[in-house]
Amino acid sequence: MLILTRKTNERIFIGDDIVLVVLGMENNRVKLGLEAPSDVTILREEIVANAKQDQSDNESNQTGAGGDGLKTGT
Numbered sequence: 123m124l125i126l127t128r129k130t131n132e133r134i135f136i137g138d139d140i141v142l143v144v145l146g147m148e149n150n151r152v153k154l155g156l157e158a159p160s161d162v163t164i165l166r167e168e169i170v171a172n173a174k175q176d177q178s179d180n181e182s183n184q185t186g187a188g189g190d191g192l193k194t195g196t
Contacts, residue, residue, distance in 0.1 A: 126134060134142040140162065145153040156164055 128134065128144045130144055130146045132144050136142065139159050141157040143155040143157070145155050147153070158164060
């Protein structure tokens with residue numbers, strides 16, 4: 123992991139087409155801006171974690187004869 127310190131409005135370039143901009147600090151939180159091509163997916167960690175949990179829940183709910191993916195209620 124590369125660790126850098128930056129001041130407000132300073133930029134970090136990642137490759138040729140991704141730019142990370144430090145927009146400022148508020149209440150012990152860093153505000154970042156990301157500039158990237160539209161084909162680059164940018165997700166926050168909690169979004170990825172929720173998606174993985176949802177996928178795991180869906181896979182565990184797929185039961186029944188023939189594996190048709192339908193959940194049967196009791």
